[in-house]
Amino acid sequence: MFKRNVIAVLLAASLPLAAHAADSYTIDPPHTFPRFMISHLGFSTMEGRFDKTSGKITLDRAAKTGSVDIAIEAASVSTGFVKRDDHLKSTDFFSAVEFPTITYKSNSVKFKGDAPASIEGNLTLLGVTKPVTLTIDAFNCGADPMDPMKKKQKCGAAASAQFKRSDFGMKTFLPGIGDDIKLVFEVEAFKD
């Protein structure tokens, strides 16, 4: 009986430890840019990015689990041409006034060995939520070399995904402006 109680107490005590095993990271906005590529009339591939992204990531390498919660400011879309940016912000595309935030949320981070390999999550764009899987092409963690004390831990990753904009109700100028969107997500995040 005493032995069973001790085991129960130890198990109960270990629960908070397990909960704390996941590392929490906050996205570093100046080094985080979701970029997108889209066919322009079949002649070329145009590229754009969002300049304002924020969010949190948690990773538990031991349990091989994690979560992602990212918010992208739709009005921060930038293609290097102001008039096109204005057009992209309008109701024709991102409708940035009506839907100011694009979100990506996941509680399903798949690991390959010690590193995350893919994220199965939900992208919400124009008020429509659809599953989108991000493939993690590169993942690195370590002490931030810019921190003189070398105490700040940072992780960086490159992820990519592909989806159809029409799935989210964005249909303007189809098929001239391509339906397939390639998303490349370069992200850096500081350990909390």
Next chain:
Amino acid sequence: MHELLNNPAVQGGLAPFIAALIVAELFQRMRLSGLAIIAGFAVTVYLASDFSIEPLTASRKIVLLGLLSAGLALPLMLLNPRWLRPLLAVAGGGAAVWVMLRILQQQEMMHMLLWGAGCALYVGWLVFWFDGLNDASVRAGSAGMALGLGGGTAALFGASALLGQFGLALGAAAGAFLLIQMLTNSPLPCGRSYTLPLSFIAGLTGCLAVLTAELPWYVLPVLAVIPVAAKIPLPAKQALWIQSLLLSVVTLACAAGAVYLTWRVTGAPPL
């Protein structure tokens, strides 16, 4: 053929024009030629967008209200109590607030009140004045053409192709409605099936272009002058094509003013 139907000029100009010509002619005997407006608009929605209502965005609310107003106009054509015209104007104002609600909720209180009241006033105004033209088919045709073309071109310059196409579709459909009258020298039956969807869609499109694109707000009062300008006195004995021409010159001048004001701010459209 598929390529042709994907051309934005066909979607927002030629296709609604042809659809409106056919409907205005086909429904003339039933005194429902005014349905030409919603027929032209529906063709553009079908070609350039879709009829789905999920998610119910502001532009989809416009499509929904446009179709509903055309349906509602049919029984309303049989009624003519004095209170109906102001009631329709109030309904137009309410519709404007409902369409813009998600956008307004994200503004600061002062902006929310200003934009909400401004949009309600603009749409209500258009509904009120266009309803006064529902028994004057040549005037309604000229005013509808000018409001559609002016609002559509201004929205296009203001960086919204879809809203631009919505407006241009109305202009093309109203142009077809007017052309038949000019060619046959006889008025078509107009009624609320023409004026109600036209004023709802044009008003809501203009407001949405101001709130979500680059259309300057002061373009809306210029466009609002169009249905009032279409009431200028005309010599009654003149042929219909001359009346149409005179009214079109006056109303299109207002539309041109609106486009010019937009162009001064935005320059050429970003296409």
